[in-house]
Amino acid sequence: MGKRVGIVGVGQTHHRSKRMDVNGVELINEAVMRALDDAKLTREEIDAIVIGNMDHFEGINYVDTWSVDGSGAYMKPIMKLTTGGTTGATVGINAYYHAASGLFDVVMAIGWEKNSESDTTGAISTCANPWLERDFFAGAIGPLATAATMYMQRYGATEEDAAIVAAREHNNALNNPHAHLRMKTTVEDVLKSPMLSYPLHLLDMCPRSDGACAVIFASEEKARKIADRPAWVHTTVTRHDFTHFGDLVGWERMPTLYSASKEAYKMLGIKNPLREIDVMELYTPCSWSGLSWMESLGVCGLGESIKLNREGVYDMDGELPINPSGGVICTNPIGATGLIRIAEAALQVMGKADKRQVPNVKTALATGFGGCSWTDLMILGETPR
């Protein structure tokens, strides 16, 4: 068993479609300074740094080297990780691993991206097998739309069911000053927005953003000294499966999310996630994921999410609020996106989520999504365990 670890500081930029005023180092520094301010720490008190993004979006490799001035890593250990869309969650989980190992006490995770600097779909497509699947794949949008047709066919979900998710998340983002897209949105607005890839409309899908996020993890003894109310890491589970999209047979239940959440609940003795988890910040890249992946998370049975969604169970005042921040469909600097989920879940547990705060959060769940169909999951709580 590792040492107990708490999150003691969170910083993120005000995410935008294009940050012309800063380059990569400056963007990273903005989030790092905010996290240090939040934890009331100095650069000297950070023992190690884990940083990540997806190089092909900017076409500049090795962020661990060129960002040193801005990340605060000068003369410190810094590790770079890239795991596709899960990158942000992966850097968070690995900062946790380092603090839990006992070899480092205070570890900072940094995720960032400047998606404005290239064509996001063209860049993402370079992840797919170039001689089998790349040409048919259409970035993240294609496979997500394809999976949506499977869910529609199997359970009778409609474009309106997905639009309800999209409208809720866009309206939640109005409470989040860091969100990229902040606009009052109706179900009709979503359905009337241009079709990107049937059945996905523009407002069903995440944008591409410029932004950075930094989260500071500390071992128990340090965490208690640094923060009055740390967000304690209860567990984390990572699951990878396929590299070929054609292997995603039966994607109506996302295998990695199902496996990761089941394992995490077992570790923590969670029997009914709908009742026992107070809020979730999920890497749901499109509205359809916000509908069907709740079933993979064990919140309800297969096909049942359609009803829960219409009943308002996932609303801010519902039984299990999902993505109070507005989620990924309102903010998506890809290498930071997974870490923002952990950061937002931590803010909920720490009681620092301001206008987007869910009352009395004791347990929060965050996920990262990426690759073919991968899951990085972390559960945070108000007391250490």
Add this chain to the structure above:
Amino acid sequence: MAEEKKELLTISSGKMWQPYNWAVGRYWSRFFAELRDNKRIMGTKCPKCKCVYMPPREVCGKCFAKMDEWVEVSDKGRIAAFTVVWFPHVDPNTGELKEPSPYTSVWVHLDGADTYLMHYLDETDEKKIKIGMRVQAVFSEERKGSIHDIKHFKIIE
């Protein structure tokens, strides 16, 4: 001293181009050669879970078992899922906008295979496409040993 200029500049990479030469290995070499020479779609079968992987590969990741048994699968199958892609995006093979637009990306469950083949369908009206429909591979006249030796799939019902 001159007044500070407040403009914010970007610098373009220009048309970056880095050609790669990928070795596809023994399994995919045979897969592409069979498409090119015999219009046959081949898979490999796992000795443990009996799953037929198409496209073929050497190792079943679930069982971590080496696959030596080659199986020919049908050029006909059913639509497992699809999307009609309307949004314009860069083709990573050329750096230009992807052509044609729109296009339909389809996951085909070929008869005899347990995984899906990702490919094009020659129908872009989503109202005319249903999951479960029968489809068949249309082979290119000039075949070069690539996934594009199958031109696209067509609906056959």
